[in-house]
Amino acid sequence: MFAWFRAGLVAALFVIVTTPTQAAQKTFQDDALDDAAITLEADLKDEAGTVEKPVIKLKQEGDALIKGQDLEGAADVYVQIVTVAPDDAKAWRRLADIWLLIPPSDNDDGSTRFERARTAAYIAYQRATTPDEEAADLITLANAFGKREEWRSALNVLKLSLKLHDTPELRAQYDALREKYGFRVANFSVDSDAASPRACFQFSEALPKRTDFSPYVAVAGEDKPALSVDDQQICVEGLKHGETYGITLRAGLPSTVDEDLLKDAEFTIYVRDRSPSVRLSGKAYVLPKTGQEGIPLITVNTDTVKVTIYQIGDRSLLDNVLGYDFERNLQGYTLDEIADEKGEKVWTGELKVEKELNAEITTAFPVTEALPTMAPGVYLLAAQPGNVSSEDYGERTTQWFIVSDLGLTAFSGTDGIHAFVNSLATTAPLGDVELRLLARNNEVLAVKKTGADGTVTFEPGLARGEGGLSPAMLVASGDGGDYAFLNLKQSAFDLTDRGVAGSDVPQGLDAFVFTERGVYRTGETVHVTTLLRNAAGVAVPDVNLTVVTERPDGVEYRRSVVADQGLGGRSLDVPIISSAPTGTWRVAVYSDPKQPSIGEVSFLVEDYE
Known part of the structure; x- marks a missing residue:
């Protein structure tokens, strides 16, 4: 753990500027710390209560407490100072330094205090008005990150501090921290049990994509080793079992954190034979x-x-x-x-x-x-x-199996469960095969035999069972003791990533709603077409539909009742006024406005040339 604490802490205090100053946009920004800063200021204001003493008097008291090594008392005083002078960056930094110096105890490991110190140092940096102040605040912030073992953040802010104010002492501290916690080889592993073994090296930070790492990886005796890169890992591929390799990762190997490998990392690796x-x-x-x-x-x-x-x-x-x-x-x-x-x-x-x-x-x-x-x-x-001793808690290679010629397929819909039995050898449908439909509670819901076409249909009521009575498995029994089962609870074939998911099976009326294109300008007219069908896909005539158009903000733009215009079809023109909001508009169609919509479509309204 590193720690920096200025001798100036016990020296004369600077005059505090109590009038607000508008700080320029800072190089280092952190959304989480911005939120923490708001919370910390509110908490400290509650803790400070009513502050009656002037800031100068408070600073004098704080100075005396620091000299007397009463750090907790000094921290309480500086809480009052930053409450009445919230724009004093130096006071915020001093408070953070004091919190970092208070040693942990049996009842307090310091984690909450270190978190507060980190936030206070961040506030000091955001409100600093000179580069030197910013550099000092970043040093305190780095110290706070270090106390929490957030080494990457500590390195980042220290590096920024050096750009603002470079000193030999700070440079030496940064270099020491950089060597210990910066971009480095964190570990390595040898995958000896693979058919094609490889040696992999894990780094502390992510590696850049689309980068040729061959100049930075050398394998003794090989001109161009085969490499693979994945996030924070480089692997040397194509090694051989029973061989020893000398592998060097060369200095300068790049990372995504603007740091290179400081020095060569050399490894001697033996690839053992594969385990049984x-x-x-x-x-x-x-x-x-x-x-x-x-x-x-x-x-x-x-x-x-x-x-x-x-x-x-x-x-x-x-x-x-x-x-x-x-x-x-x-x-x-x-x-x-x-x-x-x-x-x-x-x-x-x-x-x-x-x-x-x-x-x-x-x-x-x-x-x-x-x-x-x-x-x-x-x-x-x-x-x-056979040459490995048995362990009761060791994992065994396990094959679950049945031997059968019965191939089962099932489809579930509003008209029940349709089961199909085909021969795995010939694909021919198999008749006279007994099928049992089992519920989740292991009760037999129904028993049927396939017809000559190899199919069975179980009634819709059985498919709608819930809880313990929901259909869970089909069990088939054929000639000669042939036996098979099909789990109805497992996921069916999922083709949604192929763009063929389709729509939900309609329970009653179903409206197919579409517009002639997907994007419109303000001032244009949207032509909405609706085709009304029943669950079997047959046109439903002589039904009035309510068509509701909504703006992107969810406000209803227009509601129209549209009569059938022939074979369940109808069209509606929706003019978009010139002042209409842009974004995604929605059209919903209802056969009963008090029930859910039976069809929807959306379109964009945009300003484009």
């Missing part, structure tokens, strides 16, 4: 009944894989599929809980795999050989390298 591991090639939980060769396991530096398979039965399926753990890797104790409480352990053993140093080997685990007969429910395969 096993992982999955994907998270899809439905394995096709025909054509599949098992669950692919990708192994590294191990010749055996310990495999355990668990089964969760049909009646316990819902809570587990809708729970947090579904399709995630599980801890050892969670798997034990499944075996003891939620399901059962149905198979355990070892899988022999090929081993090639640091290479990824893919081996299919033969599910149908391990489990010739599969019961309804979901299965979990947990795997770990």
Whole structure:
């Protein structure tokens, strides 16, 4: 921690200017500190109460208290001074200096006082009238930032102070602070477990974009190392396992804070061999009944894989599929809980795999050989390298799966839930497949069988269930014990980022409202067209619609009742007066003005040449 405190604090005090002065726009501005300054002044005014003594007398008392080392008493006096003379920048700085000098105690760690000192120093800087005063205020502000360990802010204001008043002492203090807390290499890491290892260096500040860093990174024995840059990190790519590298980050490497790396940073890095591991090639939980060769396991530096398979039965399926753990890797104790409480352990053993140093080997685990007969429910395969000791709290590679030829799809609308069952092998629709619709509370809402077209429709009332009775899952049972399920609570395919989200399904009448263009000048006429349709998309004639036009400020501009002009269509001209406000205007259409609108459109009114 650094600290600056002027000897002039105990010297004769300057004459205070009590008349307000208009300070010029300052180089250093901070919105948060501007807000804090307003709050601090109000708080100090309340704390000071009624001040009866003149400022000169108060300064004399404060001077005496400082000499007597009564810093808390001196701070109380200076609170009164800045209350009656709020434009005295020197008094604000003196108050900040005193607050910074008061040592922490068992009952007060000083954090609130340091925060106040930072704000007081900022006020002093904003109200200073000379460059020398500004420089002194910035030094106090830097000291306050340092007390709060806000080193970047401290460096920034110290650098600004040096521009205003450069001294050898201050320059030495800045350089020492710059070396310790300025732009520097903060840490490094070696990603040895990746197929293509790399060494990454993390910096204390962000790195500039679109900058060629190759002149600043040297790798012994390589002319042009492969580099990648991301925010505060530079990575040397394309390293090899079992090799040692000498990497130098050269002085002058730039940052986004107008500071360069002060000196070369040299590193000797060894890239070890990859740790034994096993992982999955994907998270899809439905394995096709025909054509599949098992669950692919990708192994590294191990010749055996310990495999355990668990089964969760049909009646316990819902809570587990809708729970947090579904399709995630599980801890050892969670798997034990499944075996003891939620399901059962149905198979355990070892899988022999090929081993090639640091290479990824893919081996299919033969599910149908391990489990010739599969019961309804979901299965979990947990795997770990055979040469790694088991840990109860360690994460295991976990594949949730079912083996089925039943491909399920569901659509929900105002007319109910439409379910489709197709063969995963041939895509053909499958008839005579039993479908159970389960509620969130695990109650069976309905049971139906698919027709020859492979479809089933569940009534609209079932789709509108709420709470525990809301539809949550479809469970399918086919010939030969074939079994599949579909989670109705998970997010559907989200195509909104492709611009094809569409509109909400109408519950009754639906108005399609549009204008002939999107931008108008004042004085022009907007032509609004409305097409009225029902939920099936059929034109609705002979219905009067209320068309309300609103200005950008939400004030109603015009309200018109428009009759049907044929096949549910109608048009309305809305003249925009020359004095109309610019911005986004809104047109809303109502079949009943007391109910929500059934259609809307917006347009811009702008002044343009």
